[in-house]
Amino acid sequence: MRYIFYWILVSATSTLADKFSDNLYQLFAKDFRNENLLVSPFSVSGVLAMCYMAAEGESAKKLKTLLGFSEDKIKVAEKYQKWLGKVKMDYQVNYEGSRPLSPNYESLVKEYFKADSNIVPNRTEPVIKITTYWKFHDRIIKRILPKEISKALFKNNITLTDPWQYEFDAKNTKQADFKISENKTVPVQMMHQRNVFRAAYFSDLQATVVELPFHSRQMSLLLFLPNKVDGLWEMEKKISDFSEPLNTAEAILALPKLRYGWxxxxxxxxxxLGLGPLFTNEADFNLFGNLSSKLGDIFQNVFLELKEKGAQSVPPSSQKDTPRSAPVVFSFNRPFAFLIKDESTTYFQGHVIDPSKINQVNME
Structure with a gap:
């Protein structure tokens, strides 16, 4: 499975960074309460870390305060450099205008963020893909000095290529009803897998949590199924950076087959969240020598696909000749939420409201 995103820091600064991540997600979850959603606050924090490398004065102070960045910018860069070894993160920097990037800044982002790397298309079909585009431009008023405008476009891709540990048998994928509200259902293709899963019910969430590991086992998809069809919003407020222990149980997992882009x-x-001044002439980013710059815009292009493909077939039960009780059934046939994370970091977060809707966008 593959992911491309713009999506937090550990150690003593993790509290502020995690709070930023959760606050950012909650804003999206509120706006997309009735729509499918996938976003990567982790990728956004990586973008803002690159911004921090060039930030001065109040701009640097705002980023430091909101995300818990260290005063020492090199330490911040080193933290993100470590993630380059855990997930594939590619940064590109392009600029136009009469002024090139500051040599010091260009050198720093090349060394720690590998920003001069060329992104080579991966032939493996993506499961999740997020690309974050963001741009800087100088603060000179265009109508006065049109030829002096300098712009920099940054592109941050996080790519993970990893199938499920165990595949869903495509022969067991069947049409079923998905209840999007108390009074409305839609037909979806539902995948099925019988296996031993890590799962548990949490009364404080009023929801069941099921883990679906990827082949490398470095990351997992954590699925959150509320008891009630209208219980998603209240549950999502409580699942940020979820790390509770799960039990093991033989179960049948029914999961919608998904494909979205937006x-x-x-x-x-x-x-x-308080970073508005970074997009105005009050901003102070030293990207183009002695000329102050401001942030232009930041977007995430998102692609999500969940399908049957896994690295291995589901293993036969070791208790074949022993009488067994019926397996538990975890049927994600109503709105649910999910996290994609390893043991310490959440990379992606989202929810599914209506699996029948496809909103494809150009991901280039």
Whole structure:
């Protein structure tokens, strides 16, 4: 499975970074209460870390305060450099205008963010793909000095290529009803897998949590199924950075087959969180030598596909000759939420309201 995104820091600064991530997601969850959603606050924090490398004065202070960045910018860069070894993250920097990027800044982002890397299309079909585009431009008023405008376009891709640990048998994928509200159902293709899963019910969430591991086992898809069809919104307020222990149980997992693509504007939400001045002439980013710059816009292009493909077939039961009780059934046949994370970091978060809707966008 593959992911491309713009999506937090650990250690003592993780509290502020996690709070930023959760607050950003909650803004999207509220706006998309009746629509499918996938977003990567982790990718956004990576974008803002690159911004921080060039930030001065009040701009640097706002980023430091909101995300818990260290005063030492090199330490911040080193933290994100470590993630380059865990997930495939590619940064591209392009600029236009009469002024090139500041040599110091260009050198820093190349060394720590590998921003000069060329993105080579991966032949593996993506399961999740997120690309975050963001741009800077200088603060000179265009109508006065039109030839002096300098712009920089940044592109951050996070790519994970990893199938499920165990595949869903395509022969067991069948049409079923998905209840999007108390009074409305839609037909969907529902995948089925009988296996031993890690799962548990949590009364505080009023929901069941099921883990679906990827082949490498470095990351898992955590699925959150509310008791009630209208219980998603209240549950989502409580699942940020979920890390509770799960039990093991033989079960049948029924999961909708999904395919979506859409475009999210990140800038407006960052303004709501207190970063509005970074998009105005009050901003102070040193990208073009001695000329101050401001943030232009930030978008995430998102692609999500959940399908049967796995690395292995489901293993036969070791208790074949022993009488067994009927397996538990986890049927995700109503709105549910999900996280994609490893043991310490949430990379992607979202929810499914209506699996029958496809909103494809150009991901280039």
């Amino acid at each position: 475009r999210l504007r990140i800038s407006e939400r960052l303004e709501e």
